[in-house]
Amino acid sequence: MGNEIAGELQMPAARRWPTQSRSRERVERILAAASALIAEAGSDAMRMSDLAERAEVSIGSLYQYFPDRSAVIRTLAERYNAQGRECIEEGLAGVSDIPGLKKAFSELVDTYYGMFLAEPVMRDIWSGTQADKLLRDIDLADSRANGALLAEVLTRLRPDADPGELAHSAFLVMHLGEATMRLAISVDRAEGDALVEAYKRMALREFEG
């Protein structure tokens, strides 16, 4: 099925599904080139002509696999999100009480923050360059998915609390976490660190009930 291939490649916005191996390599070349260009000058500055040249592919080929310019960026964003979600899933696995959750969450925030600081592409894509609605939708879906992971743990650890309220709280905590990261990487390092610490305090209190 084409969909499984799509899942493997994480190409929700693709136009033509690559069935031959040569075209899969091609798609990877395009994405690698996009990554490099974004790291160098930001996603705004990425031109389709540059991308074609860097990937050693014609412009027409770009549009074989991506319906438009922003789809390339969205695909990268989703890859990074998937990577982050794995991180969260691992971090929350095996948590069995509230103090454990606090510790795990605190470490997750640090890990995430480190990823934001280290990955120029992630920095760029999530630092507010959300020109199109589809990219915002991806952001929202990401918060939702991460929030669901957290909510699951919370409802398990606090069976007496209202699950609906916990779900909203978890969703918000995750979304504001992303917002905090974006803020933190927009200011100087010292202030960014302090803001991340302040966020952690706020979020951890939320787990106490």
Next chain:
Amino acid sequence: MGNEIAGELQMPAARRWPTQSRSRERVERILAAASALIAEAGSDAMRMSDLAERAEVSIGSLYQYFPDRSAVIRTLAERYNAQGRECIEEGLAGVSDIPGLKKAFSELVDTYYGMFLAEPVMRDIWSGTQADKLLRDIDLADSRANGALLAEVLTRLRPDADPGELAHSAFLVMHLGEATMRLAISVDRAEGDALVEAYKRMALREFEG
């Protein structure tokens, strides 16, 4: 001084300062037209040609007062921010204890949320369409200014706490408030309301120390 005129008109990005009254009216016509167009189809869809036609002005005239397309949007954003800041300043005036602060803040959040829900232009501009860095800078400066207002009250009410930490906390609370609004208007109304409530709980706890 041209700067005073600039201050009155809130046109930080203007190219030529309007000295004749006719051109001031013109600028207002342009901004009103921009507002209408954005309310109708979003800022992404606002074309300079449409704007010129709607404002009954030539394209060249647009560039007499705005250096580029995004400057028009930024000017509107700054006007809305100024309006919001006045709101906050009023709301926090006369607060004399922590319970009072909690009540005032809670009401401010409701007011702000109401503004976001009611104003299509504000919705659009702040709902994530931050394609260019300058608009993000405006967002950041806004959070900072609002945070400073809150920090002032907090340091007054809690003289024993570390002022630096309070400042970071206030900045973060204000910034995450904006993030919450953006999130709330992106989901359905019931969920949005619940998320705003969750944010209020989180923020209010932060004031307790």
Next chain:
DNA sequence: TTACAAATGTGATAAACCCTCATATTATGT
């Protein structure tokens, strides 16, 4: 191997848009 069909690759070019600038019009001061 050869031939044929399906899949994939190419780049000139259409279409859309932002912004400039030479020129025309209007306002202000004498």
Next chain:
DNA sequence: ACATAATATGAGGGTTTATCACATTTGTAA
């Protein structure tokens, strides 16, 4: 009324995205 400064105009230059008719490569069966 005249001169000069301020403002208004819109055709066109320049840039970028995306298309599509045609060329090339791959897979397959005789």
